[in-house]
Amino acid sequence: MLAGVLVLLVWSSARAELTIEITQGLDNPTPIAIVPFGWGGAPLAEDVSAIVEADLRRSGQFRPLPTSDMLSLPRSSGEVFYRDWSILGTEYLLIGNMTAAPAGALKLEFELYDIPSRKPVFKREVTGNASQLRDMAHLVSDAVYEAITNIRGAFSTKIIYVEAFGTERFRLMLADADGARERVLLTSKQPIMSPAWSPDGKEVAYVSFETTRPAIFRQVIATAERQQLTNFQGLNGAPAWSPDGKKLAMVLSKDGNPEIYVLEIATGVFTRITRHFAIDTEPNWTSDGKSLVFTSDRGGKPQIYQVALASGRVERLTFEGDYNARARLSPDGKTLVMVHRHRGVFHIATQDLVRGDIRVLTQTTLDESPSIAPNGAMLLYATKYGDKGILAAVSLDAGVKFRLPSRQGDVREPSWSPYF
Amino acid sequence: MLSSALKQSMALAVVMAVLAGCSSTSTTDSGGMADTGPVSTGTASGVDLSSTQVVEEPMPELNTVFYFDFDKSVLKAETRAELTAHAGYLRTDPRPIRLEGHGDERGTREYNMALGERRAKSVRDFLVLQGVDASLIEVVSYGEEYPAVMGTTEAAYSMNRRVELK
Numbered sequence: 001m002l003a004g005v006l007v008l009l010v011w012s013s014a015r016a017e018l019t020i021e022i023t024q025g026l027d028n029p030t031p032i033a034i035v036p037f038g039w040g041g042a043p044l045a046e047d048v049s050a051i052v053e054a055d056l057r058r059s060g061q062f063r064p065l066p067t068s069d070m071l072s073l074p075r076s077s078g079e080v081f082y083r084d085w086s087i088l089g090t091e092y093l094l095i096g097n098m099t100a101a102p103a104g105a106l107k108l109e110f111e112l113y114d115i116p117s118r119k120p121v122f123k124r125e126v127t128g129n130a131s132q133l134r135d136m137a138h139l140v141s142d143a144v145y146e147a148i149t150n151i152r153g154a155f156s157t158k159i160i161y162v163e164a165f166g167t168e169r170f171r172l173m174l175a176d177a178d179g180a181r182e183r184v185l186l187t188s189k190q191p192i193m194s195p196a197w198s199p200d201g202k203e204v205a206y207v208s209f210e211t212t213r214p215a216i217f218r219q220v221i222a223t224a225e226r227q228q229l230t231n232f233q234g235l236n237g238a239p240a241w242s243p244d245g246k247k248l249a250m251v252l253s254k255d256g257n258p259e260i261y262v263l264e265i266a267t268g269v270f271t272r273i274t275r276h277f278a279i280d281t282e283p284n285w286t287s288d289g290k291s292l293v294f295t296s297d298r299g300g301k302p303q304i305y306q307v308a309l310a311s312g313r314v315e316r317l318t319f320e321g322d323y324n325a326r327a328r329l330s331p332d333g334k335t336l337v338m339v340h341r342h343r344g345v346f347h348i349a350t351q352d353l354v355r356g357d358i359r360v361l362t363q364t365t366l367d368e369s370p371s372i373a374p375n376g377a378m379l380l381y382a383t384k385y386g387d388k389g390i391l392a393a394v395s396l397d398a399g400v401k402f403r404l405p406s407r408q409g410d411v412r413e414p415s416w417s418p419y420f
Numbered sequence: 421m422l423s424s425a426l427k428q429s430m431a432l433a434v435v436m437a438v439l440a441g442c443s444s445t446s447t448t449d450s451g452g453m454a455d456t457g458p459v460s461t462g463t464a465s466g467v468d469l470s471s472t473q474v475v476e477e478p479m480p481e482l483n484t485v486f487y488f489d490f491d492k493s494v495l496k497a498e499t500r501a502e503l504t505a506h507a508g509y510l511r512t513d514p515r516p517i518r519l520e521g522h523g524d525e526r527g528t529r530e531y532n533m534a535l536g537e538r539r540a541k542s543v544r545d546f547l548v549l550q551g552v553d554a555s556l557i558e559v560v561s562y563g564e565e566y567p568a569v570m571g572t573t574e575a576a577y578s579m580n581r582r583v584e585l586k
């Protein structure tokens with residue numbers, strides 16, 4: 001079912017430090033033709049249709065037609081001849097045309113066609129300025145992806161991750177979901193860990209050792225304004241925002257050993273959630289905000305548990321294998337994603353919460369820190385390639401895989417943003 | 421329960437107040453906060469520190485790095501012997517020490533933070549049992565963030581599962 005194709009895609013943009021290497025796509029990706037968008041003005045900083053093509057290719061669900069194979073290059077509906085595309089086996093056709101809009105803005109009109117049924121799917125437009133060309137491209141990708149798959153696109157989302165240069169320098173980085181437009185959020189000589197997006201996509205919480213001890217900070221992404229939230233003896237780690245953004249779950253060991261706490265941000269009140277002499281850590285919220293899943297070795301080995309906040313009742317969720325940790329729930333709440341040790345090797349695995357069966361998604365080693373896209377289609381994780389820490393992605397059905405290696409330091413702990 | 425929650429919120433308020441002066445940082449130099457930030461400000465009140473800065477006895481012959489088995493925090497026999505010697509020095513010549521716990525890179529980062537702390541605490545508990553003043557011991561875990569040896573071999577891993585006495 002799975003194709004062993006190896007497509008190598010390297011961004012031409014010199015700014016991007018993360019590159020994309022697609023290692024596995026679907027066996028039968030949907031053939032789509034993305035005609036270079038029309039534009040009569042001076043050369044633009046970005047090739048918008050090429051970004052759309054890269055987005056759709058990276059999803060693993062599409063096979064874009066090479067421009068050199070196209071029999072015509074339509075820019076408007078009057079130039080579309082279905083026969084030109086049906087003889088090439090194309091199922092969908094995307095065309096677009098950019099024009100200058102008032103105040104230096106650019107207007108992109110784009111149309112999607114269903115070739116086998118010989119009818120237009122939609123015609124839309126997006127307007128932006130010259131610095132928003134990548135945003136415009138990702139919006140087009142989102143629209144095309146959703147129209148064809150019925151799944152909301154996540155091309156306009158962003159990622160935060162940690163980059164380390166040996167043990168000398170650490171950076172908290174922000175980039176587009178395709179790795180482009182990297183921006184430094186924080187630089188430190190001490191480790192930075194566990195970045196977590198706030199549900200509104202405006203803030204990030206993380207652990208920084210800049211005080212020579214681990215402490216939890218929150219930072220407003222737009223302004224770099226930040227606040228230290230904890231300064232307790234021992235562990236201050238694994239921050240996780242509640243779905244309403246008002247609370248942070250975390251691990252603190254101030255009372256002797258690692259326990260899960262919830263901080264109400266507005267009041268600064270901490271509530272202890274777990275009471276056990278074992279390690280309890282890595283909390284993550286259920287989407288209703290009423291429970292936390294967390295890692296505990298109370299049974300002797302790390303496994304995933306769930307605690308109901310109202311009653312304090314704890315339930316064990318994982319039983320297969322002797323190491324299951326750092327769980328995340330899929331947006332629909334039906335699938336647990338976690339780090340799972342299988343035959344001594346650490347992989348990313350899913351567990352169906354209804355049926356209970358575990359599925360290993362990755363074949364790489366030392367896999368950790370899974371973070372699910374807001375549409376639930378893909379997840380990012382950290383792994384090793386050679387001796388270097390890199391980010392990689394896999395679809396939740398394991399059908400699509402790609403890597404985002406960094407040209408510079410070791411990258412790790414990806415956190416996929418919510419929708420903005 | 422209520423009073424402890426109140427204390428916690430007051431502690432947080434203090435942290436926030438201390439940080440208020442440097443809450444806004446540029447995107448590029450925030451790492452410098454360790455030198456100029458919250459923990460090192462505002463104590464220049466003429467306190468005479470000379471009496472506490474006693475010359476430290478160098479202990480070159482004593483090992484200060486203790487190794488652990490995978491997923492374990494049990495002290496090895498040689499570690500217990502070395503810590504007994506440390507405890508002797510620390511009883512006769514008390515000084516603040518810091519125990520830094522570390523793990524290898526296998527497993528998740530936050531779980532390894534907890535394992536690193538558990539290892540450092542088993543060293544602390546042993547020292548306290550040997551009569552060392554617990555209030556002089558600080559425990560900090562670095563998890564897998566500061567490997568002593570880079571690499572993905574068991575040899576490298578065994579050097580990284582450690583507690584360093586400083």
